[in-house]
Amino acid sequence: MTGIALPSVQSLLIQMRFNGQVLSSGTAFIVSSDKGPLLITNRHNVTGRRQDNDKPLSKTGGIPNEIEIVHNVKGKLGNWFVVVEPILDEKDNPLWKEHPTHGKNVDFVALPLTNINNVKIYSYDLNNTGPDVFIGPADSLSVVGFPFRIQAGGSLAVWATGFMASEPDIDFNGLPVF
Template structure:
């Protein structure tokens, strides 16, 4: 019997096109909400524009109007099925942005319009920070499709990197941490995991827990390198994605809610924060 890590199944290959012409490829994953399954990926993947400069990413200068997702076929591990859906309806974007950061956040959610015959393999995103205590130099896994490369069929490629900034401090006053990883085009939108096959994991409550089986926690979504000549890349934290999901499920609650996710001052250094 072939053993496949669940994390390998979370990452989905996506293709962005304009009027049937392929413009770019990337990575995405699915989350389940009370409003139905949603695809999470980078905003720049669906806009076709650089997140900071607004310049077109495709050499054709085309802007995508549809997205094709390579899903897992239901009840058929190792088989895949493609589903295409529009990115614009009546000239309006179909994606949902973070309720407070809006277009300043390089991740969006798209409600899946057709999941017939599909196994979505969703990522469960906790409302709390990671249980494990993250620190600079910790190894993390970026699971996606560099240069459209697939491990086999539609399965993603694992890239390893290291946390390169203090996880409790927000990079550039955004819910972002930095990693040092040799990522490449096509990995934008990849889920990032703390993954250990076994051994000891330091927890936030100060304990060290021994595991004889794999230990995995979702950290966030990878959005690309800070500079083309650097291997330092950005990961939007899981708690910010959780806020987007909460907004989708109950948008009215965000009219008066004040988020504190992005405050980088008055953070206790080194001392772990208990979450239980």
């Protein structure tokens, strides 16, 4: 890939919907697994509820039953198309997977992707995460995504720079968060 930073296409714009009605938007990315590609996003995106008190996030009170993903088109860098994936089965059971130890207490989930025809997947490799780097309080870092549904040039993610705000090696209330 030339001229475009890989994380700009690895971050994917998503919209949470109920029967086609858009409720909210967010950011996701893909990791490869033995069972196929998994979409990783925040748990609050797929539940439509706040993590701290379980109240609906949408002003409408709607809870999503599908997720719209703006995927990269295979063989056409700089082109995108929308794929809709269900997030609930026919009995309204979640299709996503939560953390095996911490479950709903951590704000991320993995959704198996079922509709990837003509999709170019730029996945993160969980077995090769790069060099070990210490990041501590006040260190700068980049967050790559779609805040407030903002896109850069088609559906490329925007890059925001911020600072690490807390110690990453200290558990918060028994959870590995920072």
